[in-house]
Amino acid sequence: MKPLKLPCYCGSIRQASRVVTQMYDKALKPSGVKITQFGILRLLKYFPGLTTGEMAEALVMDSTTLTRTLKIIQDSKWIESTPGEDRRERHWSLTDEGRARLQEAEPLWKNAQKExxxxxxxVDLDGLTRTVFQLVQKSTEAAVP
Structure with a gap:
């Protein structure tokens, strides 16, 4: 069966997201990194020491989902955490193995970008990116009390 054109904005965006995720996961497969993990590793490369909450906010991601992904990445020894002032708070950073894995994955990601x-x-990809980011901004602004 061919993909259906859905009469639902959410369903259509989720379809597109799955297609793009599958494409990037396939490209990154030789590195052993999934695109969701790649985004977190890259975020920590540029912003080491973020808390789980800060990462969830930056990625506009549910903290429960993020926590599950962080555990997988931590079990792979790509990231490590240190306690914050509040013992429940964790600050995350890349390990040497994580930096090496990210360095291996980055050229594969660049190829996926080109593909x-x-x-x-x-398609005007710059326009698409601006539109998607506007959606993210509007939804997060609407969520602020």
Whole structure:
């Protein structure tokens, strides 16, 4: 069966997200890193020491989902945590293995970016990115009390 054009904004965006996720996961497979993990590793590369809550906010991700993903990455020894002032708070950073794994994954990610750009050659990707980010901003602004 071919994909269906859904009459639902959410369903359509989720379909597109799954297609893009599958494409990036396939490209990253030789590194052993999934695109969800790659995003977290990259975030910690540029912002070491973030708490789980800060990462969840930056990635606009449910903290329960993020915690599950962090555990997988931590079990792989790619990240480590140190306690914060509050003993429940954890600050996350890359390990040497995590930096090496990210360095291995980055060229694969760049190739996926090029593949996506080629596949979407008739789409204004800068405009698409701006539109998607506007959606994220509006939804997070609406959530603020």
């Amino acid at each position: 996506f750009t080629a596949m979407m050659n008739d």
